[in-house]
Amino acid sequence: MKKIGVLTSGGDAPGMNAAVRSVVRSAIYRGVEVYGIYHGYKGLITGNIKKLEVSDVGDIVQRGGTILYTARCEEFKTEEGRAIAIEQLKKFGIEGLVVIGGDGSFMGGVKLTQLGFPTIGIPGTIDNDIPGTDFTLGFDTALNTIIDAIDKIRDTATSHERRFIIEVMGRGCGDLAMWSGLADGAESILIPETKEDLNTIVERLNRGIERGKRHNIIIVAEGVGSADEVAKAIKAKTNMDTRVTVLGHVQRGGAPTAFDRVLAARMGNKAVDLLLNGEKGKMIGIQDNKIVAHNILDLLTKKHEFNDELYKLAKVLSI
Structure with a gap:
């Protein structure tokens, strides 16, 4: 394999740039050309493709x-669209592809693999909702963004003796809410994986008031409903009296944490290794601090494993 492509798809996540950099430099180090595909699968169909050099991924x-x-x-979801995409890849001589994104992006990679075009996936999403990996790229950064916001909100909640309800992202996964809470x-902490009775929340608020607590923080995952x-x-x-804060897309932005930068570097390097070793249809993950690879089709039939132990701990500590 002498030429590979890399694209980012779906919602953006901190660490995607670091992963692109790792893919590009790991490949060039091995004597392989890398082509950046702009605007995801849309750019693949339209041929918005450019060769990337070492300097193109500097300072990102x-x-x-x-x-x-x-x-x-x-x-791209149509057979005709994927056929055009394959022709574009052939036109540029690209022999393998690294897709950085979530489960929808990986499904696109699976379709390409089934058409005989090797594809490797890197999980890039703040939601941390991908099975086969303890953490996805961007989750740690988004989590720290949320924590910073809650810290600031707690200051004003304390000053005004108020209850604040904070809505965080995560789609159908409650990890951002659970970890930040x-x-x-x-x-x-209200998350889609469990049923939290409203009466229980009220009882907890009343217990706090009885012992002199005058402010409260309640975290709501968007998959549960609106704050x-x-x-x-x-x-x-x-x-x-309550106040509502919806953090929104601020959770997706910002410089990636050291954890996400190192994770991106490790995953990008592993993706290149897999392609050059003839692997295809695989997703990179991290489990027990080890970089692993799973068959994407196997993962898409599973759900991200909910950490019930952490949730129980949060309830114990919130008495």
Whole structure:
């Protein structure tokens, strides 16, 4: 294999640039040319492809987002669209592809692999919802962004003796809510993996008031519902005054943490190794601090494993 491509797809995540840098430099180190595919699968179809040199990925390891940009592409979901994509890859002489993204992006990679085009996936999503890996690229950075925001909100919650309900991202995965809630001492954490009874939340708030607590932090994962809905429900049951903060897309931005930068470097290097060793249809992961590879099709039939132990710990510490 003399030429490989790399693209980012789906929602952006801190660490994607660091992964692109690792793929490019690891490949060039082995004498392989690398082509950046801009705007994800959409750029693959339109031929928005450029050869990348070592200098093209300089000074990007610290940048959030993705220099290759990202976009949704309905056309790639069709047989005709994928046929065009394959022709573009052949046109540029690209023999293998690294896809950095989430489960939807990986499904696109699987389709290419089934058409005889080797593809390796790197999990890049702040949601941490991909099975086969303890952590996805961007999760740690987003988590620290959330914690920084909660710390600031707690200051004003303390000053005004108020209850704040904070909504975080995660789609159907509650990891961002659970980890940030545990790290920041939230009184209640609402996540889609468990059913938290509203009466239990109210009881916890009342217990805190009885012992003199005058402010509270409640974390709500977006997969559960909106923080506004939770606020209204609490208001209806207790007449307590609450404030709502929806952190939104600020969670996706910012310079990646050291953990995400190192993880990106390790995953990018492993992706190149797999392609050059003739592997295809695999996803890179990290488990027990070891870089591993799984068959993507096997992973897409599973769900990310919920850490029930951490959730129970958060409830114990929030008495």
